[in-house]
Amino acid sequence: MNELKDKVALITGGTKGIGLGIAQALLSQGIHVAITSRSAKAAEETAKQLNSSATKARAIGVKADVRDFESQQNAVRLVLSEFKQLDFVIANAGLGHFASIEELTLEQWQDTIDTNLTGAFYTIKASVEALKKSKGYYISISSLAGANFFAKGAAYNASKFGLTGFTQAVMLDLRQHGVKVSTIMPGSVSTHFNGNEPDSSDDWKIQIEDIGELVVDLLKMNPRALPSKVEVRPTMPPSK
Template identity: 35%
Template sequence: MSNALDGKVVLVTGASSGIGQGTALALSKAGARVAVGARRADRLKSLTQDAPGEILALDLDVTDRQSVQNAVTATVDRFGSLDVLVNNAGVMLSGPILGADLTEWTRMVETNLLGSMYAVHAALPHLLAAKGAVVQISSTSGRTASAASAVYGATKFGITAFSEALRQEVTAEGVRVIVIEPGFVDTELASHISDPAIQAMAKSMAESMRTLQPEDIASAVLYALTQPEHVAVNEILIRPTDQTR
């Protein structure tokens, strides 16, 4: 595994915690040179200290197109190329449609969907040159819509559609597009829900099962990225064994 990623350059968005942080560490351990970006750039310091390989920490807001372009440029300037983009930045502000705070809808669409699109757009010329890969961290909510998660699910369904169109456009050029769809993962994602009842429900559901860990998702990412070049693992659905839907 380490040989396949040794020396490769990877940009991971949303790397200040959870899946992004775990994936960045796993990639570094596998020999990759990793650029990590997040709005909470101060939280990247521990990641740069814990990673065994070279890490570039970037102040990155995926909702800002210039910030995204700057992050890609800084990565290429530092390492000379870009082989893999891991689109992980995301927010989950679940709640019912009736009476919803529409600013939360906007934040989810801008972060989860448009943010990942901006990152692909900025990185794609470099990924084409490297015959690299795009990894989209989606969700089981990108397959099955559910009450109180309409907009979050819509952003994840959007990622699936965008990724399939992207795959059709670039696969003949050697760029692989990988969608990872995790179920319940032990991260702080649900803690940002502003509706107390929905947050309590999410907490109760998580406590009812053996949740996935960020490292489990990182392992799936590494599996997909370390396949032979002629093998494209386009989609991985990964749930806790205890999760029924």
């Protein structure tokens, strides 16, 4: 089992939802965490909240936009300046625009691809040298929508199908350097994604702490074993 204490992780989109659940799980293992957001206020306030309950490690908030490569480079530089190393990178930032192809706008298409797919490319491109040095781990958060298409999902399906394939190719590129690469493909998760307000009716869904636990399990796995693609879905969804 890998020793995780005092390792350092960068999580894009870490102020809420799945990213926040991962940050909480990593801090509980003694992993220092940098969470990013396009909002400096959101990043700093969430880091402060995390630090108020964390006892084994420290969180910092970083303003960064995954759609901008220079912004991602700056985030990595800040993490290295603060912690002197970078061991784990979680490409989690994502969004969804859902509309039929007749109604999907050019702006919605570009925003989805730039955030969900190009953002993941920028994230690993900015951090790859640091991960090679630490023989670290890169994990992207894709979706079951990256394997199963649905109506009004043209932009989201394209971004997540692309992200799944992209991450698998990166895995083949980087394993020769001792860098592990995985993609996690969740089904329905109880978050604020797409305007949802989580309540008791979402109890059947995957919870953010479940994804956090899954990430910890991957990081703890023996270096010789690599689950390169992990699908996770609710055990018992409501009957239709």
